[in-house]
Amino acid sequence: MPDTPAGTPDNSGAVETESLGGPAGALASGGPHADNQPGGKERSGGSWASAWRELKFRPIFWISAVIILIVLLMAIVPGMWTSASPTAGNPSHYLGTPQLAHFFQADWFGYDQIGRSVYSRVVHGARASIIVGIFTTLGVTVAGILLGMLAGFFGGWLDAVISRLTDIVFSIPLLLGAMVMLQAFTQRTAWTVTLVLVTFGWTQITRVMRGSVITVKQADYVQAARALGAGNGRLMFKHVLPNAIAPVIVVATISLGMYISAEATLSYLGIGIQSGISWGSDISDASEQIRNAIHLLLFPAGFLSATVLAFIMLGDAVRDALDPKLR
Amino acid sequence: MGRYILRRLLQMIPVFIGTTLIIFLMVYALPGDPVRALFGDKAPDAATLAALRHQYGLDLPLWHQYWNYLSGIFKGDLGTSYSQQPVASILGAAIPVTIRLALVAFVIEMVFGVLFGVISGLRRGKLADSVLLFVTLIVIAIPTFVIGYVFQVVFGNNLGWVTPTVNDSYNITQLILPGIVLGLVSLAYVSRLTRTSVVENVRADYMRTAVAKGLPRRRIVGVHLMRNSLIPVITFLGTDLGALMGGAIVTEGIFNIQGVGNVLYKAINQADGPLVVGTVTFLVIVYLVASLIVDLLYAVLDPRIRYA
Numbered sequence: 001m002p003d004t005p006a007g008t009p010d011n012s013g014a015v016e017t018e019s020l021g022g023p024a025g026a027l028a029s030g031g032p033h034a035d036n037q038p039g040g041k042e043r044s045g046g047s048w049a050s051a052w053r054e055l056k057f058r059p060i061f062w063i064s065a066v067i068i069l070i071v072l073l074m075a076i077v078p079g080m081w082t083s084a085s086p087t088a089g090n091p092s093h094y095l096g097t098p099q100l101a102h103f104f105q106a107d108w109f110g111y112d113q114i115g116r117s118v119y120s121r122v123v124h125g126a127r128a129s130i131i132v133g134i135f136t137t138l139g140v141t142v143a144g145i146l147l148g149m150l151a152g153f154f155g156g157w158l159d160a161v162i163s164r165l166t167d168i169v170f171s172i173p174l175l176l177g178a179m180v181m182l183q184a185f186t187q188r189t190a191w192t193v194t195l196v197l198v199t200f201g202w203t204q205i206t207r208v209m210r211g212s213v214i215t216v217k218q219a220d221y222v223q224a225a226r227a228l229g230a231g232n233g234r235l236m237f238k239h240v241l242p243n244a245i246a247p248v249i250v251v252a253t254i255s256l257g258m259y260i261s262a263e264a265t266l267s268y269l270g271i272g273i274q275s276g277i278s279w280g281s282d283i284s285d286a287s288e289q290i291r292n293a294i295h296l297l298l299f300p301a302g303f304l305s306a307t308v309l310a311f312i313m314l315g316d317a318v319r320d321a322l323d324p325k326l327r
Numbered sequence: 328m329g330r331y332i333l334r335r336l337l338q339m340i341p342v343f344i345g346t347t348l349i350i351f352l353m354v355y356a357l358p359g360d361p362v363r364a365l366f367g368d369k370a371p372d373a374a375t376l377a378a379l380r381h382q383y384g385l386d387l388p389l390w391h392q393y394w395n396y397l398s399g400i401f402k403g404d405l406g407t408s409y410s411q412q413p414v415a416s417i418l419g420a421a422i423p424v425t426i427r428l429a430l431v432a433f434v435i436e437m438v439f440g441v442l443f444g445v446i447s448g449l450r451r452g453k454l455a456d457s458v459l460l461f462v463t464l465i466v467i468a469i470p471t472f473v474i475g476y477v478f479q480v481v482f483g484n485n486l487g488w489v490t491p492t493v494n495d496s497y498n499i500t501q502l503i504l505p506g507i508v509l510g511l512v513s514l515a516y517v518s519r520l521t522r523t524s525v526v527e528n529v530r531a532d533y534m535r536t537a538v539a540k541g542l543p544r545r546r547i548v549g550v551h552l553m554r555n556s557l558i559p560v561i562t563f564l565g566t567d568l569g570a571l572m573g574g575a576i577v578t579e580g581i582f583n584i585q586g587v588g589n590v591l592y593k594a595i596n597q598a599d600g601p602l603v604v605g606t607v608t609f610l611v612i613v614y615l616v617a618s619l620i621v622d623l624l625y626a627v628l629d630p631r632i633r634y635a
Contacts, residue, residue, distance in 0.1 A: 168345030171614055173570065176591075176607055181353050183595050183603075261470050265577065268472050271595065280470075287476055287581075291484065301473040309468035316464075 047246065047322060054321035061317040067310035071303070074126035082117070086124040086277055089114035095293045109299045112282075113289055118296060121277055122303050128267075128278040129307060131190040132197065133260040139198035140205050141252045145245070147202070148209025152244075153217060153236055162206070170203040174262060182271045190273055193263055201259070208251050212244040219243070250319040257311030264304050279304045335622060339615055344397075346611045351393050354600045396604070405605035408594070414605035417590060422609075425586035428579070429571045431499065431506030436514040437564065441557070443514075444521020445548070448556075451526050459522070463515035471574055475508045475581040492583040505582040509574050513567050520563055524556040531555070558628050565621030572610045 055061045074081055089112075096111035098118070109118035151162040169177075177200040178193075185192050216222065217240055225239050266272035267280030279300040286296035380386045387395070399406060405414035447459040466474075482504055483491030493501045528534065529552065537547045575588035587606060594602035 164341060165345075167342050168349070171342055171346050171611055171618075172349065172607075173572065173610070173614065175574075175576070176572075176610060177349075177353075179576075179591075179595055180350060180603060180607060183598065184353060257468065261468075264470055265472060268470075269576065269580075269592065283473060283476075290476055290480055294480070297473070297476060301469070305465075305469045305473065308470075309464065312464065312468060 051318070051321040055317060058317050058321070060313050064310040064313040064317070067306055068314065071126050071130060071307050071310070074123045075130035076127075078123045078127070081123045082120045084117040084120040086116060086120040089116040091115050093117075095289065095296075098295050098299075110293070110295045112285070112296055113293070118299050121282055122279070122299050125277045125279045125282060125300060126303070126307075128190045128273050128276055129260045129263060129304065132194050132263040133256050133307075133311070135191075135194045136197040136201060136259040137252050137256040139194065140202045140255070141248065143198065143202040144205025144209050145241075145248060148206045148248075149213055149236055149241065149244075151206070152210040152213030153232070153240060159210075163210070166203045166206050169200060170207075172200060174200050175265065178262070178266060179269070179271055182266065188272065188274045190263075190276065190278075193266060193272055197259055197262060201255070204255065205248055205251055209244065209248050212247050213240055216240050216244040246322050250315055250322065253315030253318055254312055257308040257315075260304070260311070261308050332623065335619060339619065343612075343615060346615075347397065347400075347608055348393065350604055350607050350611070351396060352389075354604050355389065355392065400608065405608065406601040408602040408605075409597075409599045410602075414602055417602065418587065418606060418609055421585060421587045421590045424584060425572070425575055425579070425588065427497075427499075428502055428505060428509065428575065428584060428586060429568070431502045432510030432513075432571055433564075433568075435506055436510035436517055436567075440514045440517025441521050441560065443518040444560075445525055445553075445556075447518070448522040448525025448529065449548070451522075456522070459518060463519055466511055466515040471508065471512060472577045472581065474511060475505075475578060478504060478508055479581060494583075502584075505578050505584060508581070509571060509578040512574075513563075513570065516563060516567070517560060520560050521556060524559050525552060528552055528555050554628065558625070561624055561628065562621055565617045565624075566614075568614065568617040572613060 091114070093107070093111035093115035095113055096107060096115070098110035099105065099107045105119070107117065107119075109122060112118055112121070147162050147166075151159040174197070178196045181196045181199065182188060182192070217235075222235060222239050225235055230239070263272055264278070264280030264283070267278040268284040270281070270284065272278060272280055282300045283297060283304070286293070286300070289296050377386070396406065403415060405418065408414050408417060443459055447456040450456050479491050482488045489504045490501055493505060495501060533551060533555075534547065537551045542551075572587065575586060576592050577588070578584070579586045579588040580592060587610070591603065591606045591610075593599075594606060
């Protein structure tokens, strides 16, 4: 009887679905890590070091890393990029057109319908997307690793309970569940959206981790460690975790982009972030002016898409570097 | 096979109860008084509030409310919305519209997704392959609502090829543009999935055998390769139905289509609890049935899977 495959794509849109099921086995069986490997010079480091050697020469990796660095800097120190206020409008600038030669000036990307600098709003809007993207991914990854490890390592009733709970939450499409839960909150910040996305998003990584742990725990080096008297805690965190985590990292990186996209969609629908600036709600406001001021739509949408794209490309590059099958 | 279907149906019961319970609790147990909210700024007298609470069963204990709701589902009664209409009849009007839209999107993503995927998988590393990989990546990265607006302005307002909004959902030509927007991201996934699958299978032994037997190329690709390459694609298409239903909220909003997504969007904005619960329940049932059908299709496509 076919159980649901570990990598069934969920509605949040797992990019490269093929990567989710496949590499769990391939990556996991890639061999033990530094901990239990005698360190000869030619073999040192295991698959992470060889993945890095692979990544160093990929332009895609560097392009996405630069984009991510820029957006991160915008989120952390917006003052470094612009001194224009994102909230104070000047009516005389009503729908001012972009001055593409005025680099980093307030009028670089033009003005919106109440005369606010679009460039400044794009810079300040990065923070909400980055907070939601990074912390949702952290949350689902930690939850997924813990639950997947417990289910896969111990099996039995614990596995049954966790797997059924995963099935249930997995059956609620991410956006639907998030919409319903968010409308119960009267004050919605980036942290509220993060909490809600974690509540419905943890199932995918739990499934991937569980599958990966089940493969790894049968490996000879785990059996050997057990025979030498290692306890469950040591087995789980010293032997199984480092060898089972690779597919999780790949899925997490790719889904980071998807969570940024989900936040924008929720804010666009008017049930996302209320206080503060978000690319999604700016795009929603722009849609009213779409016929006479397309720049209001293009700049936030462009930054949003570039950020999502950068995380997806990074995840793709990491996966290719980690998966020996594709070399 | 019969026993497998029965077991699979039994497995759906806890999932169904779990999902409906979660949705129910999110709407009714979280803070906020829906009846009080109905009146906006005006303060109604206590007697009216109590009568309304009684009418919607909100004065019962939570478990009792859930029981009423659950037993109602099996009688086809999804409750009554706060606008005094039965939820089932509101949905009854909206569902056919969304089904037509989803079918258009589904056909587009399936036909073009598989076609592009097979072409690029067979020409691995060539120009067509690189272009497909690049374009699909861009499509996945751009949020649906951005693509929707841009397409609406370009094809509807500027070029005038289609009407910018849908006023007659029976008119398939009006549904093509929203269908493309709704299905575009999935189309990108289907192409990439098919491509990977084809690249893996094209080197398989049975393919070499088929070539060695001297079979015509059309048969090798159309029968031998396709049957084996489509299995992961079918899985994706099944779960994708849920994504289409969710994506319909955005697409129906942009093109002003009066479907399930629109109903849900308005219900959430008006805090119409019974309507939200009813609509989401319906969507979850669709999703569960779709994944059941996918599991059963496996058996037809892959004889190696045997059902005890």
